[in-house]
Amino acid sequence: MNATFLGELDQIVGREGVLRDPTDLLTYESDALARLRRRPGVVVLPKTAADVQAVVRHCHQNAVPFVARGHGTGLSGGALPAPDGVLIVLTRLNRILDVDIPNQRVTVEPGVVNLDVTQRVAPFGYYYAPDPSSQLVCSIGGNVAENSGGAHCLKYGFTVHHVLGLEAVLPNGEMVHLGGATLDTPGLDLLSVLVGSEGTLAVVTKVTLRLVRIPEAVRTLLAAFPSTEDAGNAVSEIIAAGIVPAAVEMMDRLTITAAEAAVHPGFPSAEAVLIVELDGAKAEVAELFGLVERICRSARATEIQIARDGEERARIWKGRKAAFAAMGRVSPNYYVQDGVIPRTKLPEVLRRIRALEVESGLRIGNVFHAGDGNLHPLVCYDERIEGQGALAERVASEILTYCIEAGGSITGEHGVGADKVQAMAHLFTADDLETMQLVRCAFDPTNICNPGKIFPTPRLCGEVPGPYRRHPIERAGLAERF
C-alpha cells in the first residue's frame, strides 16, 4: 500500500482515524471466528457517511480491495480483512438519527448497537424485534449485512423483515438509497438483495428500521426434559396446536452446564430444557400459556419453571443468551456451527450429531432456535492437542452435510463469510452460483468489495482477479474440508 494512497486516507478521515501500526491492526485481524485471521493493510475509522463514500471512491480509483466491519462479532469470518486492503470500521457512525414513533420507525447509522435501538424507543412503548444473542454488542450494519436472526425471529421475522430503507455506498463510490419510508416501493426489490449480502455489494451507511409495539403481555416458561428428543416432540406439538410462540429455544445438558457455570440462571439439571415465550393480548396469552404447559407435561417434562416477573424472565434469557460464551467454562476451545433444518427433522439430525460425538470423541453442545430449526452445535476441542482443531472443523462440517441431507441449509443466521465458501458448492449447483455471481458482478464489477467471501468459484464478469487470490487465509492446522 503506497504512501500516496495512505496520505489520501489521512486527508479523508483525519490522521487519528487511520490505523497502520501493526499493534493496532492486531485487533482487526479476525471477527468472533478467531481461527480465521488476516492482518488488514490499513484500518480506517470514518465518522460520517460522506467519509465512507470518499474512502470507497478512493479504493475504487486505486483498485484497492476493502471490507466493511461493524463490531466484529460475526461468526463466519465475514469481516476478515482483504490482503493489503482497507478495513472500513463503522463503529464511529453510531448515532440514532431519527425516532419517528407515529410511523413506528427509527433511522440509525450502521454502527449503532442493536440493543440501543430498543433502549431508545422503549419509553414510547416500542422495541426493535430482531434480537441476536450478541445484541448487547453487535451493530445494526452487521445485522443488515448478515440478515441476523434471534430468539424472537420465529414470530417476528429476521432483520430483512424489519428494514424499511437503506443508504449505501456502492463499490464505485456512488451513494444509493433503497426502499424508503413506505412498506412497498416500485421496481426490483434491491433492498432485500442488499440485506444478507454480507458486505459484498455495498457499505451500508444509514438504516431505517421498523419498530414493533411492546406486547400487552409476555409469559415465559422453562421446561426440563429427559431427552432432546422429548423436548423436540414438545416443540412439534406446540406448533401443531396452532400456537406461534414469540420464541422456542432448546439447550442440551452440556450447554445448560456451561450456562450455569457462567451466569447461574438456576436451570434444572436435565438432558434438555426448552424456553417457551408467548406474547400478545393478555387474555390470549393466558389461555395459550396454559396449553403450552399441558403440552410440555404430556411430552414428559420433568420440571417446569414459570417466570413470575420481568426479573425472572431476564434470568432465564440471560442463561440462554450467554450460552455461546459460557462454553469457555467447559472447554478450552469450541467451534460454533450454524445450520438450519426443517423443524420436523430435529430428532433425526440430533441423533446423528450424538453419533458423531461418540465417533469423533469430541463433546458437542447443542443450543438452538428450535422453532426455526436453526441449530448451533458447539464442537468442543483443545487446540493444545495436536490435530484437535482440524478435527473439530471436520466434525462441524460433517454436521452441515447432515443439515443439507435433511433438506436444510449451511447457515441459519451467521452467514457464509470466509468460513463456508466451499460448503456453498454442496448446497448449490454451478448454475445457481453463477447466477448469484452475476448479481454480485452488477454491483461490484471490479471485485474490490469484500472479495473472496460467500462464493467458491471464479467470477464471471471478466475482471482481473484481485490481489487477495495470492494470499491464502491463515488457518491454523486446518485440513481441507468437504
Ligand SMILES: Cc1cc2nc3c(=O)[nH]c(=O)nc-3n(C[C@H](O)[C@H](O)[C@H](O)COP(=O)(O)OP(=O)(O)OC[C@H]3O[C@@H](n4cnc5c(N)ncnc54)[C@H](O)[C@@H]3O)c2cc1C
Ligand atoms: C456470542 C455471540 C452470539 C451471537 N448470536 C447471534 C444470534 O443469535 N443471531 C445471529 O444472527 N447472529 C448471532 N451472532 C453473530 C453476529 O453477532 C451477527 O452476525 C451480527 O450481525 C454481526 O454484527 P457485527 O456488527 O459484529 O458485524 P461484523 O462481524 O463486524 O461484520 C459482519 C459482516 O457484516 C459486514 N458489515 C458490517 N457492517 C457493515 C456495513 N455497515 N455495511 C456493509 N456490510 C457490513 C461485514 O463485512 C461482515 O461481512 C452471535 C455472535 C456472538 C459472538
